[in-house]
Amino acid sequence: AIQATIQRHEQTLATFHHLNCSLRDEDYTPPNSPNCSELGKRAPTPIREKEVTLCMKCQEPFNSITKRRHHCKACGQVVCGKCSEFRARLLYDNNRANRVCIDCYTTLKQASVAAENSVLCSFLHHMEKGAGRGWQKAWFVIPENEPLVLYIYGAPQDVKAQRSVPLIGFEVSLPDSCDRLERRFAFKISQSHLTLYFSADGEELQRRWIEVLSRAGRGEELQAHGSITEALEEEGEETATSGENT
Numbered sequence: 005a006i007q008a009t010i011q012r013h014e015q016t017l018a019t020f021h022h023l024n025c026s027l028r029d030e031d032y033t034p035p036n037s038p039n040c041s042e043l044g045k046r047a048p049t050p051i052r053e054k055e056v057t058l059c060m061k062c063q064e065p066f067n068s069i070t071k072r073r074h075h076c077k078a079c080g081q082v083v084c085g086k087c088s089e090f091r092a093r094l095l096y097d098n099n100r101a102n103r104v105c106i107d108c109y110t111t112l113k114q115a116s117v118a119a120e121n122s123v124l125c126s127f128l129h130h131m132e133k134g135a136g137r138g139w140q141k142a143w144f145v146i147p148e149n150e151p152l153v154l155y156i157y158g159a160p161q162d163v164k165a166q167r168s169v170p171l172i173g174f175e176v177s178l179p180d181s182c183d184r185l186e187r188r189f190a191f192k193i194s195q196s197h198l199t200l201y202f203s204a205d206g207e208e209l210q211r212r213w214i215e216v217l218s219r220a221g222r223g224e225e226l227q228a229h230g231s232i233t234e235a236l237e238e239e240g241e242e243t244a245t246s247g248e249n250t
C-alpha cells in the first residue's frame with residue numbers, strides 16, 4: 005500500500021515539482037534551511053514545532069493523539085506522520101535513512117536515479133571565461149548513454165538541461181595563476197575560444213571530474229562509475245589499477 009501511495013504521489017508531483025521547488029525556496033522554507041540543491045547535504049535548521057499548528061504539507065491541524073508533529077530531516081518542515089512516511093538516505097547523516105517529507109523524498113530520489121544513469125554527476129560551481137558572470141552553482145551530468153557530452157542543469161530534478169557541451173576536443177587542465185580564480189579545487193576545459201572553469205567541493209571530486217572529462221575530451225568512451233559515493237567506496241581498487249593509465 006505504501007508503494008502504491010508513493011507511486012501515486014510521484015506521478016502527481018513529477019509535474020508540479022519544479023514549481024513547488026522554487027516556491028518552497030522563497031516562501032515556505034524556514035530560514036537557513038537547505039534549498040533544493042543542498043537537500044540532504046546538511047542538517048536543516050529546526051523549526052520550533054510548538055509554533056506550528058498545521059501540517060506544513062497537508063495543512064491539517066495537529067493534535068497530540070492522532071495527528072502528531074514530525075520533522076522532515078531534509079528540509080526541516082514540521083509535518084504530520086502521513087506526510088512524512090518516507091525514508092531517504094541523507095548525506096549529512098552518513099547516508100543513514102531518515103524520516104523525510106514527500107517532497108524531499110521525490111527530490112532526493114530523482115537525484116539518485118540521475119546518479120545511477122550517469123558516468124559522473126555532481127554539483128559544481130562553473131564560470132565561463134569572458135562571459136562576465138561570476139561563479140554559479142549547477143548540477144553537472146555526463147550521461148551513461150551519451151558519455152561524450154556534459155549536461156548542465158539548474159538542479160538534479162530539472163527535466164531540461166540549461167546547456168550541453170560536446171566534450172570531444174576539449175583540453176582539461178588546472179587553472180593558471182593568471183586565471184585568478186577565487187575558488188578551491190578548480191579545473192578548466194578549453195577548446196579554441198571557449199574556456200569553462202569549474203570548482204568542485206573537494207579534492208576527490210575534482211580528481212574524478214578531471215579524469216572523466218580528460219577521457220571524454222580524447223573521445224574515449226567511459227565506463228560508468230556511478231555516483232560520487234560509489235566512487236569514493238571504490239577508491240582502494242582505483243588506486244591499485246591506476247598505474248596502467250599513466
Ligand SMILES: [Zn+2]
Nearest residue numbers: 059062084087
Ligand atoms: Zn500532513
Ligand SMILES: [Zn+2]
Nearest residue numbers: 076079105108
Ligand atoms: Zn522535507
